[in-house]
Amino acid sequence: MYNLILFGPPGSGKGTQASLLVDKYDFLHISTGDMFREELSRNTPLGQEARSYMDAGHLVPDEVTIAMLRKRVDQHPDVTGIIFDGFPRTDPQAAELNELMQGRSSQINALILLDVDADTIVERILGRGATSGRADDLKEDVIRTRYENFVNYTSPVFDFYQNLGLAHRVDGTLTPEEVSREIDSIIGREMPAGQ
Ligand code: AP5
Numbered sequence: 001m002y003n004l005i006l007f008g009p010p011g012s013g014k015g016t017q018a019s020l021l022v023d024k025y026d027f028l029h030i031s032t033g034d035m036f037r038e039e040l041s042r043n044t045p046l047g048q049e050a051r052s053y054m055d056a057g058h059l060v061p062d063e064v065t066i067a068m069l070r071k072r073v074d075q076h077p078d079v080t081g082i083i084f085d086g087f088p089r090t091d092p093q094a095a096e097l098n099e100l101m102q103g104r105s106s107q108i109n110a111l112i113l114l115d116v117d118a119d120t121i122v123e124r125i126l127g128r129g130a131t132s133g134r135a136d137d138l139k140e141d142v143i144r145t146r147y148e149n150f151v152n153y154t155s156p157v158f159d160f161y162q163n164l165g166l167a168h169r170v171d172g173t174l175t176p177e178e179v180s181r182e183i184d185s186i187i188g189r190e191m192p193a194g195q
Helices: 014-025 032-041 045-056 062-074 091-103 118-132 140-163 176-190
Strands: 002-007 028-031 081-085 110-115 167-171
Touching (some): 002 014, 014 176, 045 062, 091 140, 110 140, 167 176
Parallel strands (some): 002 081
């Protein structure tokens, strides 16, 4: 099993790269943002709870996010690999993921940071705002709040994986194809033989 975390600020290209990876490697893609939006579209209590945080650009509380993630992972005991997109976003989420992987006699093999500056992010997200259907893509102040939350709460998670020797950094301002090639080369070096 090969488990990868795609990591980076909002709009850094996590979803774009996850789709390319799923095509190539047949991994399960778990995006906590997509899961919340799915709950929202079905108007579930979980979706309603998440909405106020998401619309303001804040993180949904850990206990809610972790319970949802754990359930999704448990639904897929036999996959060849998982791409985590947008999780973990806090130190408690990283600790929980570690425990979850141990419970599956597995581990996180790599975390890849897609490194993109704040101004590029604002430009990208405002550019897709009209068509994404996401309330959190429409206003620059909300996008900047999402970025600040990344810097304040999420970026320390990089250090957690760096201390384990699992963290990699890729220039996320390259073209999607170039970013994809960089990711492929990291996976190629890391993937256990036979997968
Ligand atoms: P989430 O859905 O995870 O959003 P995000 O992290 O803000 O990331 P995005 O989906 O906006 O961007 P992305 O990095 O996937 O980039 P994309 O490929 O789309 O989270 C939303 C909210 O849910 C959070 O704010 C929070 O409230 C909540 N949430 C989710 N997970 C949570 C958690 N674990 N804990 C607590 N709360 C949580 O690309 C962006 C744009 O750029 C696209 O238009 C794309 O075409 C373009 N693009 C992509 N790559 C390139 C490139 N290389 N060059 C040029 N353009 C590019």
